[in-house]
Amino acid sequence: MLTDTFALKGTICYSISPQELSITPNSYLICSQGKCAGIFPVLPEKYRGIPCKDYKDDLIIPGLTDLHVHAPQYTFRASGMDLELLDWLNTYTFPQEARYEDPEFAKEAYSIFAEDMKKSPNTRACIFGTLHVPATEILMEQLDKTGLKTMVGKVNMDRNGSARLQEESAQTSADATVRWIEDTLNRFENTNPILTPRFTPSCSDELMKKLSEIQKKYHLPMQSHLSENFGEIAWVKELCPNTHFYGEAYSQFDLFGGDCPTIMAHCVHSSDEEIALMKKQGVYIAHCPQSNTNLSSGISPARRYLDEGMQIGLGSDIAGGTSVSILRAMADAIQVSKLYWRLIDSSMKPLTVEEAFYMGTEGGGSFFGKVGNFKDGYEFDAVVLNDSTIPTPLKLSPKNKLERLIYLSDDRNITAKYVAGRKIL
Amino acid sequence: MLTDTFALKGTICYSISPQELSITPNSYLICSQGKCAGIFPVLPEKYRGIPCKDYKDDLIIPGLTDLHVHAPQYTFRASGMDLELLDWLNTYTFPQEARYEDPEFAKEAYSIFAEDMKKSPNTRACIFGTLHVPATEILMEQLDKTGLKTMVGKVNMDRNGSARLQEESAQTSADATVRWIEDTLNRFENTNPILTPRFTPSCSDELMKKLSEIQKKYHLPMQSHLSENFGEIAWVKELCPNTHFYGEAYSQFDLFGGDCPTIMAHCVHSSDEEIALMKKQGVYIAHCPQSNTNLSSGISPARRYLDEGMQIGLGSDIAGGTSVSILRAMADAIQVSKLYWRLIDSSMKPLTVEEAFYMGTEGGGSFFGKVGNFKDGYEFDAVVLNDSTIPTPLKLSPKNKLERLIYLSDDRNITAKYVAGRKIL
Incomplete structure (x- = not known):
């Protein structure tokens, strides 16, 4: 009994x-x-x-939930931390992610990541892979064996990558995504696919349209990036002149919460309009304090998000961040909130231990259901x-x-x- | 040979x-x-x-040098990090430091500190004890045995402490200081005394005068605190209405560099005048990035101090900071310098790995001579x-x-x- x-x-x-x-x-x-x-x-x-x-x-x-982590970047975490986001992507990240075309490299690299995740205080994570289907499936296999509950994304990127890290067309990207979903959905005990358009600069409108259709067909959750860094935000404005704020670049394709359970990483410089839409749509914010510091992006107004009752959890954002431990992310979140209070807005009280703990447990965990x-x-x-x-x-x-x-x-x-x-x- | x-x-x-x-x-x-x-x-x-x-x-x-660390505070590091400096001192720090009146407690607590210092990447440190002579001598004995080269200070405080943590008078404090110096100067192979008026709010003018005489007689170096937190700075202004800036509260007694080799911790909010005097007098700045974050003090302009060719090293500032490792302090220094650049002054470039490494090695080490x-x-x-x-x-x-x-x-x-x-x- x-x-x-x-x-x-x-x-x-x-x-x-x-x-x-x-x-x-x-x-x-x-x-x-x-x-x-x-x-x-x-x-x-x-x-x-x-x-x-x-x-x-x-x-x-x-158990703690890491709402935002890039598994392929674990190899070079804590090195090359001297650039802002866009230069950092082009200089360090994209060349390293290109190596996952080789499944043997993926096996070796991902086994280290999976092992360290297992030893961490985290029990759940939403994880970016690379654009490569075989490597992403290797990552899923390895994570599944750890017993951690994870959502893993094959990344979509059909523009602004590099010669070695870009899908040929929107169609190629969408086809690979469907193949990967068919291959992995409900295949593992602990690991499931999550739709993962890298961020607006990496995905053409045509690709976004196709991903939205795929999302509707398979009812997958989604993860991406939002309003992380000034250079990125200005670029999105150029790329999507019809939008009023960055979030609209996703919402115009129905990829921004609501029926599409969505995590947006960072939200450091979100406008009032964007915040209002995130709140309305129940978009999850992955607050990644260490990454936002390391890439000189700024400090996300976590206090505001929390006080507005929005969905907010913590992310390590490897390799913008250096540590997989969400306990460390709690400390980082408290620390930057103190600097936010001191340097940006003295009406925004620093986060308490209780609040950081909540974000690292149920705040992020609830993306997985009754978790945390x-x-x-x-x-x-x-x-x-x-x-x-x-x-x-x-x-x-x-x-x-x-x-x-x-x-x-x-x-x-x-x-x-x-x-x-x-x-x- | x-x-x-x-x-x-x-x-x-x-x-x-x-x-x-x-x-x-x-x-x-x-x-x-x-x-x-x-x-x-x-x-x-x-x-x-x-x-x-x-x-x-x-x-x-x-070897790395920790230019500023409070040994008695090691017991409660990383707990009670929810207050600014002055409230933090009164609520957590002073009651804990009062316990070192008991030599048995000191032995137990300091043995943990000494052991962890030994296991750290640091080889030198300038260390605050408490106002108690016996406990401070216990600390010196224990540190001496580690083989680390250290300067250790019996703290002076004859005002604004608490019923349990304050010396009776300037004379009592000065007498205890002389007794302690006579007792410890050149007694140890690796450890020597350093004059340690806690900070201006803790030391009456009369005590400062006496300490200056003691400094001249024994040619001891000195360590203290400077311009850490707005509340503290405003209080010093009240306590010393004759001074134009905080540093003058020391310099008026000849306790600010020059013939008195001096470390001032923090210098987060130093005025141009104060910086000019520090530079002229060769005052060492102990940059304590994590502590300045944890106590919501702000970010010290380390870039400016470095570019002006001033003497600057790193401090853990236990228990404002949580980790004794000066490697961690290097990372913290780089991280907060990025936020300084982003949030305060975009003409102040973030610190490089090279610069943080320099501060943690020769920058602080040179206070000990040809070291680092x-x-x-x-x-x-x-x-x-x-x-x-x-x-x-x-x-x-x-x-x-x-x-x-x-x-x-x-x-x-x-x-x-x-x-x-x-x-x-």
Whole structure:
């Protein structure tokens, strides 16, 4: 009767709301058939005898979601960080992504990425591949084996790439996309395709039209980039003179939320009109604070998005960002929000630990459904964190322990990881 | 004849100037009697037969200097990061520093700090203790044993502390300082006292006068804080109505560079007049980018200080900052300089990897003499870095390896560490 039911014991920590944490030491977190089934100070009668793993004083938090990460760029993360977005793409990124034409290279590179993702505190991710179908399928195979739940995109780009990194035509790009979807949809246990037009400068109107048709046929979610950097925004304005703001370059093709569940990365310089449309359409914002700093893009107004009740999660944006850990992204988000407050707008209060934690858990996780929380019925994604590598003579509150792990943890602090009830680490 | 002479082999990397690195793979770095004695592609005849340690492809860089760190605050680093400077001091810092009245607590807390400093890529540091003489001597004893070269300060504070963290009078503070200096000057092999008035709000004019006399008598260097945060600056203006800018609160007592070698931490909001005086007096700036972000202080104009040829190094500023690694401080410095360029002044170009590396090595190291470089005659401080925990299928240039280690390294990447010719790790 209670097969597939077990308990974890430890200090259970999750978001009650974006502003408030629930923290209960010495408690039992029940997993039943892959779902959360309650938190109890004492194991209730009906759960007597179920397997229980006691993590003592370790923190048990919901699995984290990386809403925006480029798997092929993991090879050169943290090198060549001296350019702004467009020059960075042309100089470093496109030549490196072109190498994934070679499946052997893809196998080697993606195995490192998949392994490090597995060791991270993340349980879910929305991931860009390259335009190459074989390499993207290799990435999906490797990610599927990790047990992480992921959405992976074969990238579309039929213009402004380079001789070695561009699809021949809108038709070629669309055909390859359909082939890839047919090949991978529902093929894996943990990994599914997500439509991935790279960004407006990479995709002709004709391609966007075709992708919109594909989206409607297969009901795939979508991920792309939006209003990241001034140079990019000015270019989109040139490329799409009929649009009033960048987001319209997607929305004019019905690729901007609504029936097309959509993640837009960055939104650093979104106009009021664009923000209003994102809000109306329920577009997810992938806030990537470290990337926006490294590529000199600026600081995204995460405080505003959060206070307006918009959908917002965190992204590592490898290789604009350098670390896959969404704990690190929480720290980065808090840090840049302080500089936003100090340097841009003193009416925008810095993010709190609670708010950053919410964005890294349920904020992004909800793109996957009931994910990123321990409330009843949520998928059982849990990460166990141990802080013994960060000694202190102080007796710290669980909240302080969490804050320290946000700022200081690395893979050594991840004791265990469960995804949808399955222990993967 | 060639006792105390040995070679390290690897990829030798150091600053030729703030803008240029020398990087030579497969080279021999000679140490003779604790000093650098040349870099050679082939071991010269006269060095045949000396001990040689081959670190293969590992990078060998000069030891790093942390120009500003509060040892007693290491216990609560990365927790309670939700306040600005003055409230943060009163709420978190002063109560914690008060605990060092207990030597047993000091022993336990400082042993963790000393151990982590030893495992870091830093070889030198200028360190704040607390106002307590016994605890500060415990700190000095423990640091001395690590083999790191350090300057440690018993803190002076005779006003605006708290019931539990304040010296009774200027005289009490001065007397304790003299007792401590007499007790520790030249007592240790690796550790020496440095005069440490906490900051102007903590030190009465009378105390400053006495410290100036002590400085003249013992010829000690000095460290303090300057123009970190708007609230602090406004308070100093109130406390010292006779001064035109914060720096004058020190310079009026002859405690601002010149014959008194001085480090001033932060200098985030220094006026033109203050900058001119720092430059004239050769005051060292400890640039603490992460702390200035965490405490919402702002971004220090490191580009300006560097371009004006001023003395500038990097500080972790534990616990305003969270990490003792000056490699991390380099990354932080580059990152905030990009936001400075984007948000404050587009004529101030972001710092390069070369410049951040210079600040973390010779920029700060020169406060200790000929330190932080591998040019002939410099003290032999060397750190060996291995990047095998950060795998990539790419063949990276040594410069790219260095950049990755700046952004991604932790203690696992430190293969070995030498201070003044002695292997300490």
